[in-house]
Amino acid sequence: MIIENAIYLNDTEGVNNSIKATINNIEMCIPLDSANRHYEEIMRQVEAGELTIEPADTNE
């Protein structure tokens, strides 16, 4: 699974509620849910030092 451009998205109270990323060349919104296979793989790559998730853009 090729994951690029990962960035957190905030809810209206400024709390991270999902991740926007390009996975296998398709842009997706991934919930912060350990049962979601995309989130599971993102966390695996983060822990392996292969991926960094950018903080949410507060100007959005």
Next chain:
Amino acid sequence: MATTKATKLAHTIASTTSSTADLDYAKTLNNTGVTSTEFDKLDGLTATTDELNLVDGSVSGPLSHRNLIINGDFRINQRSATSRTQTSSEYNYDRWYYDGTYLYQGVEDKNVRNGTFTLSWTDSGSDITAHYVVSTDSSNNNGPDSPLTYTSVSNGGQITVNEGTEYSKHLWIRFGGTVANLSKVQLEEGSVATPFEHRSYGEELELCMRYYQSHQNPPLCGVAQTSTRVRVSAGLPLVMRTSPSSTLTNTGLGLMKFYDGDTNKNVTGIVSNYTTAYKMSYLLSVNSSLAQYRPVLCDDGSSAKSLVELEAEL
């Protein structure tokens, strides 16, 4: 089950032209059990052994909903894949994942209990091979890409599941060879391969929608939170396995539009995602001013084809 059928047959014989010998024979069957040959003698059936196994109790699994494999005959193709192997490292036909070599299907942990299962399939060629693995790791390495050790299983062969506790592990099946020739894949409890269970199209589609849903011109409604943002939601027709990943196609092209009663505005991006297993829900940006606080609804018009895809596969 066999006793009941033998009794009914005895009644039928008694009401027609049966002899005393016929009735004695039926009584004997009633007391001792019935073989396929005896059944054929009694009523002229040409039942197969598989069918007789179903009625005489040799099959320990249920009489309906036996097949744990979803879309075993590849009828459901919500992603409109051109083939089962169109894209590597992705799901193409519903529930079937292709890694570039094998075609996989995972049976969700909530449907896997301990016991003996039988795997069967049809192969219009002659080179299909199958393997399985029971995955008990709930943290990582649980999917088709994981480096798990698979075990070979033959057509009509048995799989024993006894790892961990019941309903705590996925069961992965994979097929190699010319997978375009593969069909009627069935995994069922017990040690007997029964005929493929043909479920209705609607029922099979609903089973698939637990893992993937596609909504063209989605029924999203909500409110203009600001003049350039809409907060919109829609309930899902079926609860998904877990919170799904969302893909909004055509938003960058402006084909998804929201209508506030006065004007349509194009969506330009996703600001936040509130989607759960029960609903799709987003905060979206639009390209110019809507009337703030007005209700809005997704209104693509007759020709636009915005698409929301929700994915909660294993």
